[in-house]
Amino acid sequence: MNTTTMNSATDPEPLEGQTNTTVDASLYPKGSLDILSREEVARLRDASAGGMHDLLRKCALAVLTSGSASDDPHLASRKYADFDIQVQQQDRGVRIELKNAPAMAFVDGHIIRGVADLLFAVVRDIAWTAMEMGPEDAQQLENSxxxxxxxxxxxxxxxxxxxxxxxxxxxxxxxxxxxxxxxxxxxxxxxxxxxxxxxxxxxxxxxxxxxxxxxxxxxxxxxxxxxxxxxxxxxxxxxxxxxxxxxxxxxxxxxxxxxxxxxxxxxxxxxxxxxxxxxxxxxxxxxxxxxxxxxxxxxxxxxxxxxxxxxxxxxxxxxxxxxxxxxxxxxxxxxxxxxxxxxxxxxxxxxxxxxxxxxxxxxxxxxxxxxxxxxDLQRPFDPTHEAMAALDLHHGRRPQDLAADLRRAFSGIVAGNVKEAGVRRIHERGPFEIHGDADIMAALDDMLRSFVEQRRMKISGEYNPCYRVIR
Incomplete structure (x- = not known):
């Protein structure tokens, strides 16, 4: 169930397919999410560097704009800069408070059920990750x-x-x-x-x-x-x-x-x-x-x-x-x-x-x-400029090992295209540089160029490559 309040429009340019109004709502999840520990709730509310609130807010906003055709990681945040989500502990469960949420997620004052399910999944998974796979648990994830x-x-x-x-x-x-x-x-x-x-x-x-x-x-x-x-x-x-x-x-x-x-x-x-x-x-x-x-x-x-x-x-x-x-x-x-x-x-x-x-x-x-x-395939790859330049894209390696580094090269390009951290790195330091054997680099460059020409890299707007293939 939920209670809602409709707010006045503050942005004259809503996302495509969205109204320009926002909603305040209180949601009471049912099922597995109605039981969270006090520590889980505290982490979800924590806005410090080690807290999960900023991540929760970004992911929650993504599901509340479900159906948007944009691949700009900043667009929803700009359009709904005042959006916030809080998870409140109650004696018999939890309550989710939404402030200035996109009105497109609601119909006649009630949140769309499918959107609510996705929102509850976001809270569930981020709470679980914070408790089971946080930085303090990294040493326990050092083997396959x-x-x-x-x-x-x-x-x-x-x-x-x-x-x-x-x-x-x-x-x-x-x-x-x-x-x-x-x-x-x-x-x-x-x-x-x-x-x-x-x-x-x-x-x-x-x-x-x-x-x-x-x-x-x-x-x-x-x-x-x-x-x-x-x-x-x-x-x-x-x-x-x-x-x-x-x-x-x-x-x-x-x-x-x-x-x-x-x-x-x-x-x-x-x-x-x-x-x-x-x-x-x-x-x-x-x-x-x-x-x-x-x-x-x-x-x-x-x-x-x-x-x-x-x-x-x-x-x-x-x-x-x-x-x-x-x-x-x-x-x-x-x-x-x-x-x-x-x-x-x-x-x-x-x-x-x-x-x-x-x-x-x-x-x-x-x-x-x-x-x-x-x-080697399970360890997270952080696509910094140094890591991308150091990829070993040369013949003579076992195919599975070369495949792993080629995968990382494309992962870095994805990050530079749409992920907030990757986009920020490209903005600050320019395109990633990718090095390797001449024939591999030529084939990679040709394939990436075809992706750009066929508009496979970005949904809307002109695409500026986040990479430079060094032949």
Missing amino acids: ADITDAVFRLLRHARMLRHGDPNLVVCWGGHSISREEYLYTKEVGYELGLRGLDICTGCGPGAMKGPMKGATIAHAKQRRTNPRYIGITEPGIIAAESPNPIVNNLVIMPDIEKRLEAFVRVAHGIIVFPGGAGTAEEILYLLGVLLREENAGLPYPMILTGPKDSAAYFEEIDRFIRLTLGEDATKHYRIIVDDPEDVARTMIAGIRKVREYRIEHRDSFYFNWSLDIPL
């Missing part, structure tokens, strides 16, 4: 097994892990894609939904929204109850890209590396749509995992797909992978162009093999414990 266990515990706490036959498809792809590509992602989602598959994405717009939207129609036709539309994000991403309104199970991981591990641990198969630097980062991360000898023979269906006009995009991705990681890397994915039904049928066949393998190896259906992810 402990990090994987931390990812598992956060997903379990978010009630994202569910018993049942494998049916969860993770869909990766760009937030800035063409209309034709977006419609194609909906068609693929529709075919997946008809076959009883649930969808997990990065929770934003574009290729993260399309598959969910298509699946909702198919699930309705099949009279499926309780379908899952899972969004996995992290603070730097959600602050720049609000969740799309279809997400009904949101989880905020502490950093990009744990987000990526969550994706590949819960997925029974992965579909990659056209995208930009973030999509390239995800592809390279998964290939870096699957190329490891420890994961040889482990079935993991991975399909790269898009409409016929996107064929050249995947050809370029494929050439880059062959040049940098070798022919063996191409065995881990299949490219299917302009055929949503074939994508769905191929994914179903792949998931059957996953099911057989999990049964044979006594692994769970809801979390892929068998997948070996090395500590």
Whole structure:
């Protein structure tokens, strides 16, 4: 339940699709969030350098503007500079106080239920991270097994892990894609939904929204109850890209590396749509995992797909992978162009093999414990100018090791494009510099240039590269 007060407009330029009024509201969460410890509440209210209030405010504002098409990490904060959120401890639970919240999150004085669910997920996950994965706990996350266990515990706490036959498809792809590509992602989602598959994405717009939207129609036709539309994000991403309104199970991981591990641990198969630097980062991360000898023979269906006009995009991705990681890397994915039904049928066949393998190896259906992810891929990468310049992008390395550093290069570009800290670094010191072998740098530069030309780097406005490739 909630009580609300409508405020007068103070900003003549609301975000696209939003009214220019704000709302004060008191919310009383139900379910797991109605029980928080006093220490958790104190951390959420703490505005000091070690507190979580600023992070809570940014993430809460992102979900309250759910559906916004902007990827500017500062836009919502500028439009709603007076917004605040406070979590209050009460004898029988907690109360969430919103001040000057975007009116678009409310209808007839009541917060939209889906928005409320996402808001409660934000409070839940930030409270959990503060208590279980704070700076004082860093020493306990120094080995691979402990990090994987931390990812598992956060997903379990978010009630994202569910018993049942494998049916969860993770869909990766760009937030800035063409209309034709977006419609194609909906068609693929529709075919997946008809076959009883649930969808997990990065929770934003574009290729993260399309598959969910298509699946909702198919699930309705099949009279499926309780379908899952899972969004996995992290603070730097959600602050720049609000969740799309279809997400009904949101989880905020502490950093990009744990987000990526969550994706590949819960997925029974992965579909990659056209995208930009973030999509390239995800592809390279998964290939870096699957190329490891420890994961040889482990079935993991991975399909790269898009409409016929996107064929050249995947050809370029494929050439880059062959040049940098070798022919063996191409065995881990299949490219299917302009055929949503074939994508769905191929994914179903792949998931059957996953099911057989999990049964044979006594692994769970809801979390892929068998997948070996090395500590090098789990440690958070902080994309400073020095760290980006030091990446070892040269031939002669093991493919999985080169994939890991290539992933970091794209992660840094994503940070420089949309994450607040990365954008600030670029503003202060100029573009990141990326060094490596001449042919790798040439291929990387060509691919990034094509992303810019195809407007895959930014939704709106002109794109100013946050990187400089040194050939």
